[in-house]
Amino acid sequence: MKILVIHGHPDKESYCQAIFQTIVSNLDTSRHEIITINLNEEDFDPVLRYGYRKRMDEDPFILRSQELIQWADHLIFVYPIWWSSMPSLLKGWIDRVFTPGIAYSANAQGSFIWNYLRGKQFKKLLKGKTASIYATSMAPTWWYKIFSGPLNIPDSYGISVLKNAVLNHCGIKTKRVCILGEVGRDVNTASIRERHLRKVAAEVKKL
Secondary structure, eight states, X not given: OEEEEEEOOSOTTSHHHHHHHHHHHHSOTTTOEXXXXXXXXXXXXXXXXXXXXXXOOXXXXXXXXXXXXXXXSEEEEEEEOBTXXXXXXXXXXXXXXXXXXXXXXXXXXXXXXXXXXXXXXXXXXXXXXXXXXXXXXXXXXXXXXXXXXXXXXXXXXXXXXXXXXXIIHHTOEEEEEEEEOSTTOSTTHHHHHHXXXXXXXXXXXXX
16 A cells, blocks of 8 residues: 655654654565655645635645645545644645645536536546554544534544545545543653554554
8 A cells, every 4th residue: 555644743853753753663664665744844824815716826745745745545644633724834835735626626617516427527536545543632533532622523623624625525535533641740641642652553564
C-alpha cells in the first residue's frame, strides 16, 4: 500500500512531532511504500490568496503535494486540535492542495439543489482512498468524545472539518480517528504521552 503521512503541527519540537516520528518508524516498509510531508519543514505560502478567482504563482511543493495525494492509497494526518479545529498551517496546505480538478469537481450549471439531489453537483476525484487521523487534545479523550462528539453530530469539531468536509467530499473514507487526550496538562503528562505513543505504534503496525 502507498501511504502518505502528513504532519500539520508548525512546531518542530511538539508532541505531534513525536507522534509523527512514531508512525513513520513503525509502519512496515516491507509491505508499504511510505512518503512523508512535514509541514513545519516546508517553505510555502499557506494562504489561498485569490480564492479560485485566479491562480497563484506555481509552487513546486504544492504541485508535489497534489501529486502525492493522487499517488497515495492511504493518508495519515497528525495534528493538534486548536480552537476545535486544525492549525492554520495544515488548513492552508489543504486549501492550496485539495483544489478543484485535483481533489473534486463541481457543477457550475443549473440548480445546486437539483444537481445535488441527482448526485451531479460534485464529483469525488480521490475516490477509493482511505485515511487515518491522529489528533491531540488538551481535554481527556473521553471528555472530547462525549461533549464534542455525540453532542455535535456527526463528529467532534476538531475532526469534522477534515473527515467530513474535506476527505469525504473528495471521496476519501476515514477508517480510523484517534484522539489523544490530556496533552499539555501538568497532571501525568509524561506517562500519558508515553502510553499514547505505544498505542499509535501498535495501531500503525497493523496497517
